[in-house]
Amino acid sequence: MEMAELEENTTSVTTSTDNGEAEDILPSPSPNDTKNDDEAKTLIVPEEVKQDLSEINMHKADEPTTTPETEKLPIKANSWLKVYAQHQLWKDLLLSLTIACCYYIFQTRLGILNYMPGVPASFKLTNQLREPASTHYLIPSSPFDLQLLAQQEQIGYTAIKNCQNKLMNPISAHNYTGGYYLAITNQYLLDYETSSHPIFKKNFTLGPESVAGNPMASFRMLDRFVSLLPLLHTKQYPCDEFKTFGVKMIRIIRWPNEKDVEENIIRILRLQHVYNFKTNDVAQGILANISTEITISPWQSYQFGLIALKHMKYYLAVQWLEHAMNGNGSTRRGTSFYRQVQKTLNEAIIKHDSTWNQSIALTTQYHFSERLVPPGTPKNQDLTKTYKVSETNRNFLVHVYRNELEHFFSFEINYWATCSGEDLRPLWMTSNLFCWLESKNHPTWTIRPLKMELLSLEPDIIQVYDILNDSLIEATLAQTRPNMVSSKVVDRYDPKLSQISTTRTSRQSWLSDWYDPQFSYFSKTVERITGLVATTQTSSEKLQVLSYSFGGHYYPHVDALRNNLTYGLENGDRILTFMYYLSDVQAGGYTSFTAVGVAARPVKGSAVFWFNLFTNGETDEPISQHGGCPVIFGRKTAANKWVRLMDQFQVRKCSAFDKDTEILHRAKINGYVRVDTNIA
Numbered sequence: 219m220e221m222a223e224l225e226e227n228t229t230s231v232t233t234s235t236d237n238g239e240a241e242d243i244l245p246s247p248s249p250n251d252t253k254n255d256d257e258a259k260t261l262i263v264p265e266e267v268k269q270d271l272s273e274i275n276m277h278k279a280d281e282p283t284t285t286p287e288t289e290k291l292p293i294k295a296n297s298w299l300k301v302y303a304q305h306q307l308w309k310d311l312l313l314s315l316t317i318a319c320c321y322y323i324f325q326t327r328l329g330i331l332n333y334m335p336g337v338p339a340s341f342k343l344t345n346q347l348r349e350p351a352s353t354h355y356l357i358p359s360s361p362f363d364l365q366l367l368a369q370q371e372q373i374g375y376t377a378i379k380n381c382q383n384k385l386m387n388p389i390s391a392h393n394y395t396g397g398y399y400l401a402i403t404n405q406y407l408l409d410y411e412t413s414s415h416p417i418f419k420k421n422f423t424l425g426p427e428s429v430a431g432n433p434m435a436s437f438r439m440l441d442r443f444v445s446l447l448p449l450l451h452t453k454q455y456p457c458d459e460f461k462t463f464g465v466k467m468i469r470i471i472r473w474p475n476e477k478d479v480e481e482n483i484i485r486i487l488r489l490q491h492v493y494n495f496k497t498n499d500v501a502q503g504i505l506a507n508i509s510t511e512i513t514i515s516p517w518q519s520y521q522f523g524l525i526a527l528k529h530m531k532y533y534l535a536v537q538w539l540e541h542a543m544n545g546n547g548s549t550r551r552g553t554s555f556y557r558q559v560q561k562t563l564n565e566a567i568i569k570h571d572s573t574w575n576q577s578i579a580l581t582t583q584y585h586f587s588e589r590l591v592p593p594g595t596p597k598n599q600d601l602t603k604t605y606k607v608s609e610t611n612r613n614f615l616v617h618v619y620r621n622e623l624e625h626f627f628s629f630e631i632n633y634w635a636t637c638s639g640e641d642l643r644p645l646w647m648t649s650n651l652f653c654w655l656e657s658k659n660h661p662t663w664t665i666r667p668l669k670m671e672l673l674s675l676e677p678d679i680i681q682v683y684d685i686l687n688d689s690l691i692e693a694t695l696a697q698t699r700p701n702m703v704s705s706k707v708v709d710r711y712d713p714k715l716s717q718i719s720t721t722r723t724s725r726q727s728w729l730s731d732w733y734d735p736q737f738s739y740f741s742k743t744v745e746r747i748t749g750l751v752a753t754t755q756t757s758s759e760k761l762q763v764l765s766y767s768f769g770g771h772y773y774p775h776v777d778a779l780r781n782n783l784t785y786g787l788e789n790g791d792r793i794l795t796f797m798y799y800l801s802d803v804q805a806g807g808y809t810s811f812t813a814v815g816v817a818a819r820p821v822k823g824s825a826v827f828w829f830n831l832f833t834n835g836e837t838d839e840p841i842s843q844h845g846g847c848p849v850i851f852g853r854k855t856a857a858n859k860w861v862r863l864m865d866q867f868q869v870r871k872c873s874a875f876d877k878d879t880e881i882l883h884r885a886k887i888n889g890y891v892r893v894d895t896n897i898a
C-alpha cells in the first residue's frame with residue numbers, strides 16, 4: 219500500500235479527536251438530572267447546537283427518524299459546558315467537568331500495564347502512571363526514554379551492588395529468602411556488568427546516550443527492567459536504597475514493560491530484515507560488522523522467535539528458535555525449555571512453508587532469506603545455489619525497475635540493497651556524475667562556494683555540504699525536542715486512516731520561520747540554492763524536524779501529497795523536498811532513492827534535495843520515491859523543507875514534459891567549477 223506524508227493538519231486532527239472523546243463522556247441529559255421538565259427542554263436543544271442539528275438533518279433527510287432528534291445529536295463537550303454555564307447549572311457543570319477529567323486521566327495518563335511478572339499488585343497500581351501524551355517519552359524505545367532509563371539504572375545498580383554484600387552475610391545467605399535474593403542479585407549484576415557497565419566505563423558522560431543508541435544494550439537493559447528488577451522490588455528485599463530507587467523511577471520516568479521489550483525486539487528484527495544480518499551474528503552482538511560484545515541468551519532468543527512469529531516474520535522466527543535450541547550449545551536436550559522451543563519451532567516452520575509460494579518466490583527470496591523450505595524440499599539441501607539465484611535475480615529486478623515496469627517487490631529489494639550501501643546506478647549515469655563548487659547562484663556563495671555533489675542525473679538529486687552550523691542545529695533541536703510526537707502517515711486512498719504507523723517510526727515536530735528569526739535560515743538557504751521561492755508563508759511549509767532511534771525508518775514513499783492535498787491546497791503540491799541532516803549517524807540511516815538505485819549518506823550540516831514534480835505538475839513517480847533506512851547505531855535527526863508549487867510560476871518554467879532540473883543546468887551556464895574528487 220502506498221503511503222504519503224501526513225501534512226501539517228495536526229491541529230484539526232486533534233480537535234476532532236477531542237470532540238470525539240468528549241461525546242462519549244458527557245452524560246446525556248435525562249429528566250432526572252434536571253430540576254424540572256422545562257429546564258430539561260432548554261438543555262436538550264441548546265441554541266448553538268440547533269445549527270449542527272439542522273446540518274445533520276440536511277444530510278440525513280432521507281432517513282426515517284424513529285428516535286428523537288436530540289438523542290442522535292453528536293453534541294460537542296464544550297457546547298454543553300457553555301450551556302450549563304449560561305444557565306448557571308453549576309452542579310451539572312461540575313459533574314461534566316469531573317467526568318471529563320476522569321476520562322482524560324484514564325485514557326491518557328494510565329496505561330494498562332499488566333505485563334510485569336512478579337510485581338506486587340500494589341506496586342502495579344502506582345506503576346500505571348505514565349507520562350502525559352505529547353512529551354518526548356511517547357514512543358517506547360525512543361532515545362530520550364532509554365537515555366533517561368540508562369542514566370537512572372546507574373543509581374539502581376549502585377544500590378544493588380551495595381546490597382550484594384549484605385546478602386552475602388552468612389546468616390542471610392543461608393536463609394531461604396536471603397539465598398533467593400542473592401541469586402537474583404547476582405544474576406542482575408552479571409547481566410548489567412556484561413552489557414551497560416562496559417559502555418559506562420568507556421565514557422561515563424556519554425554512557426546513557428551510548429546505551430540508548432545501541433539496540434543490543436537497550437534490549438538487555440529493558441529486559442532487566444522487566445524480568446529481573448521487579449523480582450527485587452519487593453517489601454522483603456533487604457535493601458532500602460534500592461526501594462527508594464524503585465519509587466523514584468515510577469515518579470520520574472516509568473517502569474518499562476513487556477511492550478517496550480517487544481518494541482525493541484521488533485526494531486532489531488527490522489534491522490535484520492533490511493540489512494540481512496545473520497541471526498547467529500546478532501545473537502553474538504554483531505551488527506553491521508560491529509561487535510558490541512552484548513549477547514543474547516537462549517531464553518532471550520526464544521523471546522525473539524516468539525515476537526518474530528507474532529509479527530509474521532517466519533523466516534526470522536525459524537532462525538531465532540533454532541538458535542534458542544542449539545545456537546550456543548548450552549540448551550540441553552530433553553529439558554522442558556527445549557521441548558517448548560521445539561514445539562514453537564515446528565509451528566513456525568509450518569507457517570513459513572505455508573506462506574511459501576513458488577510463483578512469487580523469485581521476487582521474494584530475500585524475505586525467506588537463506589532458509590528456503592518449499593514443501594517437499596529434501597532436508598539438508600544445499601541452499602547456496604538458490605541464494606546465488608536471488609542475487610542475480612535482484613540485479614535483474616533493479617534493471618526492470620529502472621525501466622519503470624510495474625513490479626511489486628522491486629522497490630523493496632532496491633531499498634534493502636541501497637540502504638546497505640550498494641550502488642545500483644547504471645554505468646552511463648555514474649560515469650557522468652561529479653562534484654562542483656557553486657558560487658554564482660546567490661551572492662552569499664561568492665565568498666564561500668557551495669560544495670555540491672550530484673547523486674543522480676535525470677532526475678538530478680543533489681547533496682550539498684556544510685550549509686548548517688552547529689549552533690543553529692543545537693537551537694533547532696532544543697526548540698523542537700519537547701514537542702516531538704510520533705510521526706503519522708496517511709493512507710493515499712483514504713486520508714481518514716491517518717495513524718501512527720510501522721511504515722514510519724520516527725518522531726517529529728514543526729518549526730515556523732516566524733517563531734524566531736534565526737530559524738528563517740532554513741527557508742532562505744533553500745531559496746539561495748535552488749532559486750525557488752521558499753521564504754513566504756505560502757511558498758513552503760514549516761520546517762519538519764525528525765528524529766529516529768535505532769531501528770527507526772521510513773518505508774519508501776513519495777512526498778507529493780496528491781489525493782491527500784488538503785492543507786495548503788491553494789499552494790499546490792510539494793514540488794521540491796530539501797532535507798537537511800542535523801546529525802551524523804553512527805551506522806545506517808541513509809536516505810534511499812529506490813528507483814535511482816543509490817542512497818544519500820547522512821552527513822551533519824549537509825542537505826539533499828530533489829524535485830518531486832515534473833515541470834508539468836505531475837508527480838515524478840516512481841523516480842522521486844525514497845525512504846529513510848533504519849538506523850543501526852546512534853540517532854538520526856533531519857529536517858524537511860517542502861516547497862510548494864504555486865508560488866514558483868515565475869521561477870520554474872512549466873512545460874508539457876521536461877524532467878530536467880534547473881539547478882545543474884544553471885550551474886553549467888554560469889560556468890561552475892568542477893571538482894572530480896568525492897567531497898563526502
Ligand SMILES: O=C(O)CCC(=O)C(=O)O
Binds near residue numbers: 764772777810856
Ligand atoms: O529520513 C529520511 O532519510 C527520509 C525522510 C523522508 O523521506 C520524509 O520525511 O519524507
Ligand SMILES: [Fe+2]
Binds near residue numbers: 775776777844
Ligand atoms: Fe520523504
